[in-house]
Amino acid sequence: MKIIKAIKTAFAATILLGTGSVLAAEGEVELKHQDWSFNGAFGTYDRAAMQRGFQVYKEVCAACHGLKYIAFRNLMEIGFSEAEAKAIAAEYTVPGAPDEFGDPTERAAGLSDYMPSPFANEQAAKASNNGAIPPDLSLVAKAREGGPDYLYSLLTGYEDPPEDFELGDGLNYNAVFPGHQIAMPQPLFDDFVTYANGPEASVDQMAKDVSHFLMWAAEPKLEARHQMGFKVMAFMLVLTILLYLINRKVWANVKKKH
Amino acid sequence: MATSTFEPKNRLVRWVDQQLPIFSLLHGSLGPGYPAPKNLNYFWNFGSLAGLCLVVQLVTGIVLAMHYQPSTAEAFGSTEHIMRDVNYGWLMRYVHANGGSMFFIVVFIHIFRGLYYGSYKAPREMLWMLGVVILLLMMATAFMGYVLPWGQMSFWGATVITNLFSAIPLVGEDIVTLLWGGFAVDNPTLNRFFSLHYLLPFVIVGVVILHVWALHIPGSNNPLGIDVKSPQDTVPFHPYYTAKDLFGIGVFILIFAFFVFYAPNMLGHPDNYIPANPLVTPPHIVPEWYFLPFYAILRAFVTDIGPITAKLQGVIAMFASILVLFILPWLDGSKVRAATFRPVYRFLFVILVVDCFVLGWVGANTPDRVLIDLGDSTFDMLHLGQIGTAWYFLHFLVLVPVISRREKTKPLPESIANPVIRPDAHAVPAE
Numbered sequence: 055m056k057i058i059k060a061i062k063t064a065f066a067a068t069i070l071l072g073t074g075s076v077l078a079a080e081g082e083v084e085l086k087h088q089d090w091s092f093n094g095a096f097g098t099y100d101r102a103a104m105q106r107g108f109q110v111y112k113e114v115c116a117a118c119h120g121l122k123y124i125a126f127r128n129l130m131e132i133g134f135s136e137a138e139a140k141a142i143a144a145e146y147t148v149p150g151a152p153d154e155f156g157d158p159t160e161r162a163a164g165l166s167d168y169m170p171s172p173f174a175n176e177q178a179a180k181a182s183n184n185g186a187i188p189p190d191l192s193l194v195a196k197a198r199e200g201g202p203d204y205l206y207s208l209l210t211g212y213e214d215p216p217e218d219f220e221l222g223d224g225l226n227y228n229a230v231f232p233g234h235q236i237a238m239p240q241p242l243f244d245d246f247v248t249y250a251n252g253p254e255a256s257v258d259q260m261a262k263d264v265s266h267f268l269m270w271a272a273e274p275k276l277e278a279r280h281q282m283g284f285k286v287m288a289f290m291l292v293l294t295i296l297l298y299l300i301n302r303k304v305w306a307n308v309k310k311k312h
Numbered sequence: 313m314a315t316s317t318f319e320p321k322n323r324l325v326r327w328v329d330q331q332l333p334i335f336s337l338l339h340g341s342l343g344p345g346y347p348a349p350k351n352l353n354y355f356w357n358f359g360s361l362a363g364l365c366l367v368v369q370l371v372t373g374i375v376l377a378m379h380y381q382p383s384t385a386e387a388f389g390s391t392e393h394i395m396r397d398v399n400y401g402w403l404m405r406y407v408h409a410n411g412g413s414m415f416f417i418v419v420f421i422h423i424f425r426g427l428y429y430g431s432y433k434a435p436r437e438m439l440w441m442l443g444v445v446i447l448l449l450m451m452a453t454a455f456m457g458y459v460l461p462w463g464q465m466s467f468w469g470a471t472v473i474t475n476l477f478s479a480i481p482l483v484g485e486d487i488v489t490l491l492w493g494g495f496a497v498d499n500p501t502l503n504r505f506f507s508l509h510y511l512l513p514f515v516i517v518g519v520v521i522l523h524v525w526a527l528h529i530p531g532s533n534n535p536l537g538i539d540v541k542s543p544q545d546t547v548p549f550h551p552y553y554t555a556k557d558l559f560g561i562g563v564f565i566l567i568f569a570f571f572v573f574y575a576p577n578m579l580g581h582p583d584n585y586i587p588a589n590p591l592v593t594p595p596h597i598v599p600e601w602y603f604l605p606f607y608a609i610l611r612a613f614v615t616d617i618g619p620i621t622a623k624l625q626g627v628i629a630m631f632a633s634i635l636v637l638f639i640l641p642w643l644d645g646s647k648v649r650a651a652t653f654r655p656v657y658r659f660l661f662v663i664l665v666v667d668c669f670v671l672g673w674v675g676a677n678t679p680d681r682v683l684i685d686l687g688d689s690t691f692d693m694l695h696l697g698q699i700g701t702a703w704y705f706l707h708f709l710v711l712v713p714v715i716s717r718r719e720k721t722k723p724l725p726e727s728i729a730n731p732v733i734r735p736d737a738h739a740v741p742a743e
């Protein structure tokens with residue numbers, strides 16, 4: 055029992071005292087800040103950019119990363135028509151209801167289904183990725199310091215390592231990833247996808263588009279929030295001014311001290 | 313203390329009031345029947361703001377609880393369900409999450425107001441102590457609330473903080489097992505935290521009622537810190553302070569709304585958008601910002617002294633940093649309340665505020681972060697935290713008791729209505 059206690063204490067003490075030394079030692083990295091259309095109090099998403107970003111996700115990232123909080127119906131929010139969203143869904147198969155003998159079945163996905171994840175479980179994900187688990191991307195734009203700027207910088211941050219850098223086995227050098235060694239191989243190369251009608255699919259453009267799309271995936275209510283925010287702020291500003299005037303009127307008859 | 317008795321004109325109101333004097337109660341506590349000093353400044357708005365925060369947390373919290381699932385398998389997903397699928401769920405959650413922070417900002421200002429103007433002194437010791445009880449309950453509530461979305465910081469914050477109790481001699485391990493409902497932070501922990509997170513705010517409501525009741529016995533303190541001497545010193549609460557409080561609420565909502573609508577995640581930690589994973593320790597575990605000064609005090613102790621482990625010292629110091637406020641009314645021996653007339657205390661007050669910010673900064677950083685490189689040794693965050701902690705206790709346990717009994721205070725004004733200092737007035741002598 056004593057030893058368990060000692061381990062526990064040491065464990066807690068390590069957490070308390072030792073954590074963050076990794077982060078602190080690495081120092082801060084400069085992110086490449088982008089001029090996102092959703093920045094600022096009136097920011098909105100760019101539908102075309104998000105649709106291109108979805109294409110990049112679907113054709114590149116989805117091989118390794120899930121997007122489990124996004125249902126196919128949500129694609130209508132980024133400008134796809136219902137027919138288009140249905141057609142995209144139909145490209146995926148999902149587990150269906152058991153058949154009459156109780157055996158599992160598969161069916162084409164519909165609007166109410168969520169994006170299927172590429173790996174059945176963590177073990178499978180690890181086995182195909184050199185022991186690392188590709189995280190689900192639904193919330194990644196909010197789960198990293200720097201958000202979409204970080205994503206863009208990460209995706210465009212693959213470089214040759216400095217001379218003296220010891221790169222681990224199967225790892226790749228990345229300028230912004232903490233520790234600079236990432237298990238994800240460089241995912242984007244020029245013209246990896248073909249944009250139907252849009253800009254050239256350069257690494258830079260695809261990185262921007264997919265980061266834009268992932269920001270929406272993480273914060274789908276951003277536009278509603280900005281719109282309501284404006285109404286609330288405007289209303290409260292007027293009300294507060296009125297309350298200020300009322301307050302001044304009420305106090306006008308009290309003899310001032312000085 | 314009522315300046316006017318309540319005589320309702322409406323017959324129905326009169327009938328109700330005769331059998332249940334609820335209108336009289338309102339009249340006498342928030343209405344024209346409650347005389348308040350006429351010189352209250354805007355720092356006196358923070359009490360009503362805290363009340364507003366409590367109501368906002370209750371209302372949004374109850375709505376969130378209708379959609380939230382307190383199980384480790386579903387908590388994170390149900391929070392996302394609230395954010396994505398529930399009508400205005402994102403609004404409820406962002407208001408509730410930022411509301412916690414707003415509540416603490418308001419309450420901290422409210423407390424420092426009291427420290428500055430001597431509101432903790434006689435005849436308001438009970439009022440002050442009830443306030444400290446509310447602070448403790450709020451901290452417990454917010455800590456458990458932060459665990460509910462079951463992100464990485466939720467899980468690891470809960471692990472670190474609950475583990476602290478194991479430092480208590482003899483019963484420590486049992487307390488931890490009880491808190492966890494098992495042998496690790498897991499589903500039973502989440503279940504009981506949800507249950508308590510729902511319960512404690514209602515306990516807070518109860519203590520707030522006592523707090524306001526205790527307030528109405530002596531009435532409000534004021535920026536001069538002198539007693540109300542005549543009706544000329546006061547104005548009826550309504551309409552004077554209802555109007556002023558409403559204006560304050562307007563300004564407050566503007567600031568609150570800025571966070572909710574334009575920076576809803578600024579005060580949170582990105583790691584809490586990663587689902588809890590007991591196998592992956594985040595590189596940098598930090599509590600919510602309002603706990604950072606306490607976290608710095610906790611971590612300032614690193615050397616075991618015989619059987620008193622460093623961890624136990626930290627835990628004791630952390631709790632002591634709040635418990636010391638309970639005895640503050642007796643540690644401070646000065647008869648003069650407001651710091652305005654206590655030059656030395658006023659100076660110490662300013663340093664204390666700076667000290668709390670420094671401790672907060674230390675709490676946000678890793679203890680081994682080097683601040684000054686001295687060649688053969690370094691001055692780290694840890695050392696700054698130790699100095700800050702030492703100063704905190706020095707302030708309350710040594711400096712305040714000593715200077716309050718020695719300090720030569722400035723002469724006090726004659727009255728609130730006539731705040732002049734008479735030429736023949738003399739300083740209140742030290743004890």
Ligand code: HEM
Binds near residue numbers: 370374454584
């Ligand atoms: C003293 C008042 C309260 C404080 C200071 C407080 C604080 C908090 C905090 C800091 C969180 C974490 C927010 C996040 O990161 O998402 C939270 C979550 C939560 N609280 Fe409260 N709370 C209070 C009252 C209540 C009440 C009265 C209820 C319900 C009866 C409630 C229900 C919830 C629920 C369901 C969650 C989890 C959902 C979420 O994370 O947004 N809270 N609370």
